[in-house]
Amino acid sequence: MKKERLRQVYRRLLAAYGPQGWxxxxxxxxxxxxxxxxxxxxxxxxxxxxxxxxxxxxNTSWKGAARAIANLRRLRALSPQKILSLSPSAxxxxxxxxxxxxxxxxxxxxxxxxxxxxxxxxxxRAELLSLWGIGPExxxxxLLYAYKxxxxxxxxxxxxxxxxxxxxxxxxxxxxxxxxxxxxxPRDFRLFNEFHALIVExxxxxxxxx
DNA sequence: AGCCAGGCTACCG
DNA sequence: CGGTAGCATGGC
Numbered sequence: 225m226k227k228e229r230l231r232q233v234y235r236r237l238l239a240a241y242g243p244q245g246w247x248x249x250x251x252x253x254x255x256x257x258x259x260x261x262x263x264x265x266x267x268x269x270x271x272x273x274x275x276x277x278x279x280x281x282x283n284t285s286w287k288g289a290a291r292a293i294a295n296l297r298r299l300r301a302l303s304p305q306k307i308l309s310l311s312p313s314a315x316x317x318x319x320x321x322x323x324x325x326x327x328x329x330x331x332x333x334x335x336x337x338x339x340x341x342x343x344x345x346x347x348x349r350a351e352l353l354s355l356w357g358i359g360p361e362x363x364x365x366x367l368l369y370a371y372k373x374x375x376x377x378x379x380x381x382x383x384x385x386x387x388x389x390x391x392x393x394x395x396x397x398x399x400x401x402x403x404x405x406x407x408x409x410p411r412d413f414r415l416f417n418e419f420h421a422l423i424v425e426x427x428x429x430x431x432x433x434x
Numbered sequence: 435a436g437c438c439a440g441g442c443t444a445c446c447g
Numbered sequence: 448c449g450g451t452a453g454c455a456t457g458g459c
Binding site for chain 1: 438439440441442443
């Protein structure tokens with residue numbers, strides 16, 4: 225696929241669905257989207273919530289991850305220190321709706337220990353990838369949506385979209401697909417934010433035909 | 435009643 | 448390296 229074609233796909237999705245307002249943050253009992261506003265996160269609390277959400281939504285519908293976040297907020301546990309202070313069973317119970325609760329409870333605590341040690345510093349991609357439970361998509365989601373870094377996020381929907389567009393790239397490695405998007409788009413976190421969110425919206429509306 | 439959802443690790447050849 | 452079983456709940 226060529227550069228101009230890729231940009232066409234972006235414009236087409238944006239025209240079809242409009243700005244998506246990612247990353248949704250929990251507010252007054254529900255997830256709030258902010259279409260066209262790329263200023264989030266505006267504080268550490270929101271930043272951490274995005275990181276936790278990125279882990280909780282791994283191979284799970286956002287609905288389940290959102291419920292898990294709501295449970296954590298109800299426990300006043302949506303911070304690294306509070307999550308670390310929860311017993312394993314209490315944490316697992318809270319995040320149960322997100323599935324894989326044994327693994328995700330462990331992943332969250334590993335990430336919380338790391339996050340606390342950052343003390344506000346922006347993590348390197350390689351550091352995130354070295355953590356147990358953080359793979360390439362989660363690392364890029366955290367950097368893009370929590371830190372506004374121009375790292376393109378590749379997921380199963382991205383591969384499906386490439387396939388639907390007739391691109392042979394869909395079988396390639398994560399890094400190769402990521403590189404293709406990053407080399408053919410302006411390196412702007414707002415564009416990467418919107419494009420990935422639009423791809424997910426497209427994926428949700430388009431049944432897999434593999 | 436299966437199949438799928440905004441993946442990752444462990445382990446295999 | 449690439450390929451795949453296991454992880455788990457909830458919605459349709």
